[in-house]
Amino acid sequence: MIEKLEQLQLETLPEMVRFQGRILFLVDDPQLIRRQLQGEDISWPTDLPLRDNISTDEITPAYICYYFDETLGEFPYLGLKAGDEFPVSRGSVKAGGFVCSVSGKRRGKGSSREQSPYAEMCAGIRVVIASNIERIYRENCQNLGILTSTDFSLIDRIASGAEIPLTEFTQGEGAITRDIIEHGGLFRYNVARIQGKVRVPAPSESSRPMTLAEKVVARHWVRDLAKNMVGVPYVAPGDEGFVRTDIRFSHEYVTPMSAIFWEQYVGADVRIADPDSVFFFRDHLTFLDVAMTDERKAQGLLDVALQLKRKQEQFATAQGVKLYGELPRSGRTGAARGSEAICHSKILEQHAQPGHLIIGSDSHTPHAGAIGSIAFGVGTTAIFNSWLTKDVRIRVPPSVLIRVNGRKPENVTAKDFMLQILRHPYVKNGHAIGKIVEYAGEAVTDLSVDERATMTNMAAEVGAFTGIVGPDEAVVEYLRRERGLDPAEARQLISGLYSDDGAEYEEIIELRANELRPLVALPGDPGNGLFIEELGGPVKIDIAYAGSCTGGKKSDMDMYARVFKAALEKGQTVSPDVQCFIQCGSQEVKQYCEQQGYLEVFTAVGAKFIEPSCGACINAGPGVSYDSGTVTISAINRNFPGRSGPGQLYLASPYTTAASAIAGIITAWVSS
Numbered sequence: 043m044i045e046k047l048e049q050l051q052l053e054t055l056p057e058m059v060r061f062q063g064r065i066l067f068l069v070d071d072p073q074l075i076r077r078q079l080q081g082e083d084i085s086w087p088t089d090l091p092l093r094d095n096i097s098t099d100e101i102t103p104a105y106i107c108y109y110f111d112e113t114l115g116e117f118p119y120l121g122l123k124a125g126d127e128f129p130v131s132r133g134s135v136k137a138g139g140f141v142c143s144v145s146g147k148r149r150g151k152g153s154s155r156e157q158s159p160y161a162e163m164c165a166g167i168r169v170v171i172a173s174n175i176e177r178i179y180r181e182n183c184q185n186l187g188i189l190t191s192t193d194f195s196l197i198d199r200i201a202s203g204a205e206i207p208l209t210e211f212t213q214g215e216g217a218i219t220r221d222i223i224e225h226g227g228l229f230r231y232n233v234a235r236i237q238g239k240v241r242v243p244a245p246s247e248s249s250r251p252m253t254l255a256e257k258v259v260a261r262h263w264v265r266d267l268a269k270n271m272v273g274v275p276y277v278a279p280g281d282e283g284f285v286r287t288d289i290r291f292s293h294e295y296v297t298p299m300s301a302i303f304w305e306q307y308v309g310a311d312v313r314i315a316d317p318d319s320v321f322f323f324r325d326h327l328t329f330l331d332v333a334m335t336d337e338r339k340a341q342g343l344l345d346v347a348l349q350l351k352r353k354q355e356q357f358a359t360a361q362g363v364k365l366y367g368e369l370p371r372s373g374r375t376g377a378a379r380g381s382e383a384i385c386h387s388k389i390l391e392q393h394a395q396p397g398h399l400i401i402g403s404d405s406h407t408p409h410a411g412a413i414g415s416i417a418f419g420v421g422t423t424a425i426f427n428s429w430l431t432k433d434v435r436i437r438v439p440p441s442v443l444i445r446v447n448g449r450k451p452e453n454v455t456a457k458d459f460m461l462q463i464l465r466h467p468y469v470k471n472g473h474a475i476g477k478i479v480e481y482a483g484e485a486v487t488d489l490s491v492d493e494r495a496t497m498t499n500m501a502a503e504v505g506a507f508t509g510i511v512g513p514d515e516a517v518v519e520y521l522r523r524e525r526g527l528d529p530a531e532a533r534q535l536i537s538g539l540y541s542d543d544g545a546e547y548e549e550i551i552e553l554r555a556n557e558l559r560p561l562v563a564l565p566g567d568p569g570n571g572l573f574i575e576e577l578g579g580p581v582k583i584d585i586a587y588a589g590s591c592t593g594g595k596k597s598d599m600d601m602y603a604r605v606f607k608a609a610l611e612k613g614q615t616v617s618p619d620v621q622c623f624i625q626c627g628s629q630e631v632k633q634y635c636e637q638q639g640y641l642e643v644f645t646a647v648g649a650k651f652i653e654p655s656c657g658a659c660i661n662a663g664p665g666v667s668y669d670s671g672t673v674t675i676s677a678i679n680r681n682f683p684g685r686s687g688p689g690q691l692y693l694a695s696p697y698t699t700a701a702s703a704i705a706g707i708i709t710a711w712v713s714s
């Protein structure tokens with residue numbers, strides 16, 4: 043493998059770059075977008091209402107990600123909402139001859155899907171300019187070779203075809219990111235690394251108090267790839283380098299594209315490094331045939347999507363990688379039956395350890411931070427490269443400490459903590475983007491590991507690099523109960539995993555748990571949180587969805603069952619106007635429901651139990667909406683436009699989701 047890559051001839055980008063093409067301004071005005079697509083150029087500067095918060099779901103909606111090759115260039119921005127319209131049509135960006143795409147705050151938020159920048163690249167976009175850019179999306183751009191900037195003064199120079207020093211796109215970046223940009227992407231950079239043509243700088247080694255997260259990163263720091271030397275005593279924010287992974291995982295949306303990159307650049311006959319620490323998952327699309335509209339089926343999208351499954355299976359077999367797959371379909375009809383597990387649910391349940399460093403192809407990879415792992419989402423190119431080097435690049439982010447103090451009311455959950463955190467101005471204005479969020483405080487340590495996972499999982503909605511909770515006796519007990527680990531061994535794993543006195547935090551946010559009440563996030567963004575009593579009137583619901591990685595854990599099932607049991611005792615069932623779905627995150631959680639007798643409770647109350655899978659959360663399973671008038675209350679983690687169908691989706695806690703299913707309107711649960 044190394045021999046082949048050692049022969050590869052590499053060229054870097056020139057010192058001066060020039061672009062030939064138009065600028066596409068992504069604005070709130072649908073007519074203005076259409077006019078640009080039809081050929082009208084807009085001069086800059088202007089007071090255009092640039093779109094903020096463009097998520098990767100909008101750049102490439104989930105159904106577009108069934109494609110995993112250059113066909114993606116037909117589709118960028120198909121899910122982009124301007125006003126109340128979706129003004130971009132298939133092929134229009136590519137046909138428009140655009141080279142640069144401009145938008146406002148928090149560009150590329152949401153899912154870590156690299157299909158988004160890859161679709162933009164395949165449509166001709168070479169530069170992305172925005173007020174600020176989300177970490178994973180930005181890294182994905184750099185890894186693919188797309189230039190990014192927050193400097194709006196570049197727009198005129200790009201439009202006029204002027205020569206621009208490449209340093210304009212690398213200034214402020216660390217040495218490694220600079221080298222990756224100059225090499226035109228991560229793979230070429232890694233080849234240069236293997237060839238000894240680039241030097242990876244050493245981290246600052248001066249003694250300092252470190253956060254828990256920094257300690258884990260230091261333990262995994264790659265000092266010398268060739269000599270397999272790992273670990274340094276100290277790291278500090280801003281240090282850039284590579285960290286050795288303990289676990290690498292990917293799901294069917296990402297594995298196929300990574301596999302194609304592998305076969306194309308490395309070779310189908312080459313084994314990936316340490317396949318035993320790699321896991322693949324078939325979790326996102328197992329119920330797709332149930333949820334996909336006839337119109338999309340007629341467009342052949344079901345067949346396209348099936349290629350993802352087949353490619354992942356074929357690559358897993360060829361590489362000897364463990365695949366958590368789809369359950370065998372039932373009967374002669376071949377009806378879908380779901381999945382063995384959602385990726386990060388299974389990683390936390392069975393594989394992650396305190397102090398591990400984990401990467402996954404999903405923005406909610408931080409889930410495993412609940413037991414003190416550093417787990418973060420990366421894109422397709424980073425996964426593909428990690429199969430080669432077993433490491434991943436990192437720039438040590440600053441940390442933010444969020445303390446939830448005091449005792450919470452009984453009907454307030456970790457989800458409510460997160461909806462409150464997401465509407466905090468520091469988070470809502472994007473200041474936590476790319477940072478490590480450490481959750482602490484009495485109300486956090488009082489939570490179960492499952493509930494802590496809701497908080498670390500939703501570090502993705504914060505826009506953070508990752509989320510972590512210091513491991514304690516609750517983690518020891520979790521490892522004993524869930525994995526049969528000897529408590530002494532578990533205590534050994536958590537030894538030293540705490541933040542030092544005097545550790546550096548860029549911001550400390552304090553919340554008072556006793557002042558919280560159940561929240562919902564209004565449709566459109568997880569940051570749209572409101573206390574339920576602030577809704578201003580009854581909100582009638584049509585669907586209650588109780589599942590996903592965030593809402594499909596054992597403790598979530600406890601909460602649904604608690605509300606439903608109490609309802610049954612009062613002679614109540616799910617409202618006749620509401621369809622209620624329960625979906626676990628893994629077969630293990632389903633077995634727990636069976637042992638606890640929950641399946642009977644769910645059936646008796648009128649909820650429909652579905653086998654584990656991502657399903658409705660990603661607009662691909664029972665529980666999705668089919669028109670804009672449908673109102674859903676959901677325990678999932680994000681409600682960007684179109685995420686779970688065209689309807690209006692409110693985010694809520696498991697208690698609120700279940701109580702609302704009974705009431706037929708959004709309702710906080712009150713224990714009797």
Ligand code: SF4
Binds near residue numbers: 326
């Ligand atoms: S359940 Fe939703 S958020 Fe979780 S992994 Fe699946 S698609 Fe992503």
